[in-house]
Amino acid sequence: MKRSDFPMLGYGVGLRRQHYGHVLEARPKVDWFEVVSENFMVAGGRAIEVLEGVRANYPIAMHGVSMSIGSTDPLNREYLLQLSDLARRFQPAWISDHLCWTGVGGHNLHDLLPLPYTEEAIGHVAARIRQVQETLERPILIENVSSYMAFADSTMNEWEFISAIADEADCGILLDINNIYVSAFNHRFDANEYIDALPAERVVQYHLAGHSDHGTHLLDTHDHPVRDEVWALYERAARRFGAVSALVEWDDHIPEFAELAAIADRAREIFDANAAERTAKPALSADHRA
Numbered sequence: 001m002k003r004s005d006f007p008m009l010g011y012g013v014g015l016r017r018q019h020y021g022h023v024l025e026a027r028p029k030v031d032w033f034e035v036v037s038e039n040f041m042v043a044g045g046r047a048i049e050v051l052e053g054v055r056a057n058y059p060i061a062m063h064g065v066s067m068s069i070g071s072t073d074p075l076n077r078e079y080l081l082q083l084s085d086l087a088r089r090f091q092p093a094w095i096s097d098h099l100c101w102t103g104v105g106g107h108n109l110h111d112l113l114p115l116p117y118t119e120e121a122i123g124h125v126a127a128r129i130r131q132v133q134e135t136l137e138r139p140i141l142i143e144n145v146s147s148y149m150a151f152a153d154s155t156m157n158e159w160e161f162i163s164a165i166a167d168e169a170d171c172g173i174l175l176d177i178n179n180i181y182v183s184a185f186n187h188r189f190d191a192n193e194y195i196d197a198l199p200a201e202r203v204v205q206y207h208l209a210g211h212s213d214h215g216t217h218l219l220d221t222h223d224h225p226v227r228d229e230v231w232a233l234y235e236r237a238a239r240r241f242g243a244v245s246a247l248v249e250w251d252d253h254i255p256e257f258a259e260l261a262a263i264a265d266r267a268r269e270i271f272d273a274n275a276a277e278r279t280a281k282p283a284l285s286a287d288h289r290a
């Protein structure tokens, strides 16, 4: 799988309940929406009507929170079939979920929990992603989660882990820029090194979000504007990876839609400025040669 297997959707916003009416009625100028798959795994009613209305006007991607791809519990076949049905009906550009586990022994812990970065975990998760991709009949994207603790058993860093899984499973990466920043601060690693080390052709989408600063650690709360340090990291990613679909995530204390759309516009501006710089450089060196 490579990025060009997927469309470049542009700069979008995560669809949230508070904005359903506005999105349907005003059709705001935004390139695309990401929808949380589980919110629409229902037989009918308002949620499905909303999704039909949104889909009629915008491309969408489906983003899930329940796959628990890292767990040792068997994959939830019923969940995957429902996901597959939803995708067949609404034709998302892609389906994504998190590189994490959310429960074990049949218990759901309602959190996106990190994995030990080991060869054993790579083999385990990659095999499960392949199973999911067979069921869904398409490659999926896996997202890096933020974390607040690390396993003593880990034998590699996070970017080596996610790169190896994506390679072995032949899946894409949904790169959450804020999560890299949060985890880099919490675990004292270099966020730039993370961006520089990833396999560029597998990065299909970004998440941009805000976090909260608790002094000793950062929390991935999705309730603040995107911080300058995260924009700087996004700019580095934009320079390295080129055109990648970007998406604004905001889950708590959700502002007016216009504020989210403005973040998406800023992501576009930063990418365009860097793309212009890239194309300007060869012209300049040609002048010097002359």
Ligand SMILES: [Fe+2]
Pocket (backbone or CB within 6 Å): 143, 176, 179, 207, 249
């Ligand atoms: Fe995210």
